[in-house]
Amino acid sequence: MLTLNSLLAVLPLIIVATTAVVVMLGIAWQRHHGVTALVSAAGLVLALLALPMAYGAPESPPLMQVDGLAIMASTLVLLSALVTVALSHHYLTGYLGPREEFYLLLLCAVTGALGLVASDHLATLFISLELLSMPLYGMLAYSFRAERSLEAGIKYLILSAAATAFLLFGMALIYARTGRLDLAGLAAGLAASPDSWTLAGAALMLAGLGFKLSVIPFHLWTPDVYQGGPAPATIFLATVSKLAVFAVLIRLVLTAPIFESEWLLTLISLLALITMLGGNLLALFQSNLKRLLGYSSIAHFGYLLVAVVAGGSLAVETTGVYLVTYLATTLAAFGVVTQVSSPFSGEDAAGLHHYRGLFWRRPWLAAVMTVSFLSLAGIPLTAGFIGKFYVIALGVADSRWWLVGGIVAGSAIGIFYYLRVMVTLYMPEPGMRRRDATNDWGNRVGGLTLLATAVVILLLGIYPAPMIDWVVGLSAVP
Amino acid sequence: MILVWLILIPFLGGLFCWQAERWGDKAPRWIALATMLFVLVISIVLWWTGDFSLPDGGQSPWLLEWRAPWIPRFGIEIHLALDGLSLILVALTGFLGALAVLCSWHEIAHRVGFFHLNLLWILGGVVGVFLALDLFLFFLFWEMMLVPMYFLIALWGHSGSAGHTRIRAATRFFIYTQASGLLMLVAILTLVFVHYANTGVFSFSYDVLRGTDVPDALAPWLMLGFFIAFAVKLPVVPFHGWLPDAHAQAPTAGSVDLAGILLKTAAYGILRFALPLFPEESQAFAPVAMTLGLVGIIYGAVLACGQQDIKRLIAYTSISHMGFVLIALYSGSELAIQGAVVLMVAHAFSSAGLFILSGQIYERLHTRDMRIMGGLWGRIPILPGFTLCFVAASLGMPATANFVGEFMILFGTFPTAPVVVVIASGGLVLAAIYSLLLMQRVHFGPVHRQGSLPGPDLREYGMMLALVALVLLVGLYPQPLLDTTAAVSGPAAELFTDGKLSTLAGEVD
Numbered sequence: 001m002l003t004l005n006s007l008l009a010v011l012p013l014i015i016v017a018t019t020a021v022v023v024m025l026g027i028a029w030q031r032h033h034g035v036t037a038l039v040s041a042a043g044l045v046l047a048l049l050a051l052p053m054a055y056g057a058p059e060s061p062p063l064m065q066v067d068g069l070a071i072m073a074s075t076l077v078l079l080s081a082l083v084t085v086a087l088s089h090h091y092l093t094g095y096l097g098p099r100e101e102f103y104l105l106l107l108c109a110v111t112g113a114l115g116l117v118a119s120d121h122l123a124t125l126f127i128s129l130e131l132l133s134m135p136l137y138g139m140l141a142y143s144f145r146a147e148r149s150l151e152a153g154i155k156y157l158i159l160s161a162a163a164t165a166f167l168l169f170g171m172a173l174i175y176a177r178t179g180r181l182d183l184a185g186l187a188a189g190l191a192a193s194p195d196s197w198t199l200a201g202a203a204l205m206l207a208g209l210g211f212k213l214s215v216i217p218f219h220l221w222t223p224d225v226y227q228g229g230p231a232p233a234t235i236f237l238a239t240v241s242k243l244a245v246f247a248v249l250i251r252l253v254l255t256a257p258i259f260e261s262e263w264l265l266t267l268i269s270l271l272a273l274i275t276m277l278g279g280n281l282l283a284l285f286q287s288n289l290k291r292l293l294g295y296s297s298i299a300h301f302g303y304l305l306v307a308v309v310a311g312g313s314l315a316v317e318t319t320g321v322y323l324v325t326y327l328a329t330t331l332a333a334f335g336v337v338t339q340v341s342s343p344f345s346g347e348d349a350a351g352l353h354h355y356r357g358l359f360w361r362r363p364w365l366a367a368v369m370t371v372s373f374l375s376l377a378g379i380p381l382t383a384g385f386i387g388k389f390y391v392i393a394l395g396v397a398d399s400r401w402w403l404v405g406g407i408v409a410g411s412a413i414g415i416f417y418y419l420r421v422m423v424t425l426y427m428p429e430p431g432m433r434r435r436d437a438t439n440d441w442g443n444r445v446g447g448l449t450l451l452a453t454a455v456v457i458l459l460l461g462i463y464p465a466p467m468i469d470w471v472v473g474l475s476a477v478p
Numbered sequence: 479m480i481l482v483w484l485i486l487i488p489f490l491g492g493l494f495c496w497q498a499e500r501w502g503d504k505a506p507r508w509i510a511l512a513t514m515l516f517v518l519v520i521s522i523v524l525w526w527t528g529d530f531s532l533p534d535g536g537q538s539p540w541l542l543e544w545r546a547p548w549i550p551r552f553g554i555e556i557h558l559a560l561d562g563l564s565l566i567l568v569a570l571t572g573f574l575g576a577l578a579v580l581c582s583w584h585e586i587a588h589r590v591g592f593f594h595l596n597l598l599w600i601l602g603g604v605v606g607v608f609l610a611l612d613l614f615l616f617f618l619f620w621e622m623m624l625v626p627m628y629f630l631i632a633l634w635g636h637s638g639s640a641g642h643t644r645i646r647a648a649t650r651f652f653i654y655t656q657a658s659g660l661l662m663l664v665a666i667l668t669l670v671f672v673h674y675a676n677t678g679v680f681s682f683s684y685d686v687l688r689g690t691d692v693p694d695a696l697a698p699w700l701m702l703g704f705f706i707a708f709a710v711k712l713p714v715v716p717f718h719g720w721l722p723d724a725h726a727q728a729p730t731a732g733s734v735d736l737a738g739i740l741l742k743t744a745a746y747g748i749l750r751f752a753l754p755l756f757p758e759e760s761q762a763f764a765p766v767a768m769t770l771g772l773v774g775i776i777y778g779a780v781l782a783c784g785q786q787d788i789k790r791l792i793a794y795t796s797i798s799h800m801g802f803v804l805i806a807l808y809s810g811s812e813l814a815i816q817g818a819v820v821l822m823v824a825h826a827f828s829s830a831g832l833f834i835l836s837g838q839i840y841e842r843l844h845t846r847d848m849r850i851m852g853g854l855w856g857r858i859p860i861l862p863g864f865t866l867c868f869v870a871a872s873l874g875m876p877a878t879a880n881f882v883g884e885f886m887i888l889f890g891t892f893p894t895a896p897v898v899v900v901i902a903s904g905g906l907v908l909a910a911i912y913s914l915l916l917m918q919r920v921h922f923g924p925v926h927r928q929g930s931l932p933g934p935d936l937r938e939y940g941m942m943l944a945l946v947a948l949v950l951l952v953g954l955y956p957q958p959l960l961d962t963t964a965a966v967s968g969p970a971a972e973l974f975t976d977g978k979l980s981t982l983a984g985e986v987d
Contacts, residue, residue, distance in 0.1 A: 392660075393667050412656060419652060
């Protein structure tokens, strides 16, 4: 039954959806870029403030499960969306077409993500996933006059549709065996030894979700889409979308016993292994920063798949910690790309040569970039190390030696290209013309947010205890 | 709290140097010098006032200890402790750090502030390695010192011939150490989880983990995880690929730090962690380790003879010297382990001296290629004499510290592994050959180009004199050094108690 109490549990979602409507009406009434951004940010902040209330709500609405995992993921979704909004404003000031709709799309996608992380039923899962994906097509193709952006949007649209078909087929197969669509029912219905139909269904669902996470071999869209999409859209795709999908994946794995079948675990382990190695290997010789980060994010989700394989409460904790560190790091890395490409003027400045000697022109921007790349590489005193520590610890605790070996090898390969980018920042400048951040970048909201993100990365690396406590507190439930 | 300051001072000093660049080039140099001298003074004061006698049963083996909770979820603490060995090495870090600042006084001309930031952060990380007792903290410092070292080589290094660029050398250095470090992290974590499975308590504490009952099937692997990480840094021969390039391409200060201190962190790690955590496995592994040490001695020496680049030559001699240290550490003899400590200190002085000298020659000739040197004895005043001193030290001439170290190592190891000692002694002959080759090619022989070059200025003179004095002082009167570290090497030797080693060592050879 839908009661007032259960509505309280989805209050953040309602707030974000309302903000989307307000933004839409506002645009219809009068266009104003600054106000639109401000209203969107305010809505996201309000939703963040409503999260503790939602967690305290006595019951969840039907089809949804607002538990610790959902709250944790919602917090991260809202924070990432907030950073994206902060970075978008400066970026879009240079865009000549309508700018305000970007925020509308973003808010719709956030609504989808919030629903996705709390979904307790395959129907909500599917609807939220689509609500998350549809606006993303628009966001990626936002600067549709640029060829690459349009290409990115269409590519993502087509491949995403194919993945959705996989997901639906998998759901249908499982429904055919169990007759249930809610996760609890699925868990009960699948408790008996799985037959090949249910296994095939689970594998198809995995493929569908794995596409969104760009797990190899479903990764082919990633580099092109990362490269082509406008930087804020790419940030959103790399953070909110992946995070929400991973949260729902881990929820599926934890509730449905089918994922404990040895055959599926071997399959996921194998996928994890080729994803972490393949992602790193493919990134080795990229000279486009956004492509490189795309491959790097493939590798990172390969590491994170260890949590799916291992299962158990430590896995949820690892997922939480790793996602926090991944988010902070990715936001900072893409944030720098956004700043250098702001304000919008055609294709983003993502070629590595744009960043040559950045330290001697923009020391703070380069410092942020260095910190985020050190964190991506998992060097101590940055957040990334804590994440990597957790993943390796989980692998060791679960005696998954192959996966641990894969993480070690993957990190060693990864170091190579992270260092390559880092050292470029400090090289002497060549005489060629290049794009640069505007002089006042550090005084703008986006720039300040970026600096704050870098500080967060360092703080999490130096004193992670509060963050770990927070994650442990929220992941203890299931 | 003074231990925390020992680590923080270089880090804060580094930040300060970076910002001090706006006051001109001189400011960062003086600040960096003052910072390192401060660290040196603190450690000398601690040494002067400390009591290094062997502790009785119940007494804590640590001279100073400091701990605070850090990540309670996994029982990780900030646990620092200092004993004689750490103290000596911290003092060495302070001294060589000051030398590194001094020797780059003229060599580094651009981005001075950022250079000193990196330099001091390396040293801060090294001090942290020598003081950390929590395994997580140790690993953190171990990895952390790589990043500034990478920048030091990549940004201020010399580009060598084609295919030997400085960035390539720096990257290789980083990947070698990082990958092996991750193996150590896996080993540490496995140890922690084994301990957790046994007791239900998470702890990264050295004292706690020493008592862990590791399953027999797992223990050798864990020991290897630690050993490989240290072997890469030492370096032991199959893992030495990064060293010659890193040395050759690094600026003088980087080479001094690398050879003088960074290599010592590996020996320290073996002595502090690998041996005490896995005594039985290490004992079983000793023949292999000793063989690797022997291979290193011979291989390093032979390759040193064939080098054209003066810094590469010195780099290969480091491999050879560290082979002796490795043999001593796994000998299970107190005398040999003490000898290893002396040799570590002696090698730090002599190799630092040689690297600084090659830096000074480079400043005058703008080449490190020995084929176009020759006959410098008549062209540069005084410097060749100093070179002779350090070359003599490097080949283990009596009255130098290196002699004391090598003698003690060979003498101490002889009862347990005579064959190893016999072969290793052959390495001493090779040492004489490469040392004299260096001398001959650079300072004697036909004059390659005419014209006299400027002699050392006051700064260069001072650095050299201080190093020569220390080499001779430790060589003539090593007793204070031995007294300070006796409390460490004694228990380390007792880890190998039964007579199993001698028979095993006999079999391998």
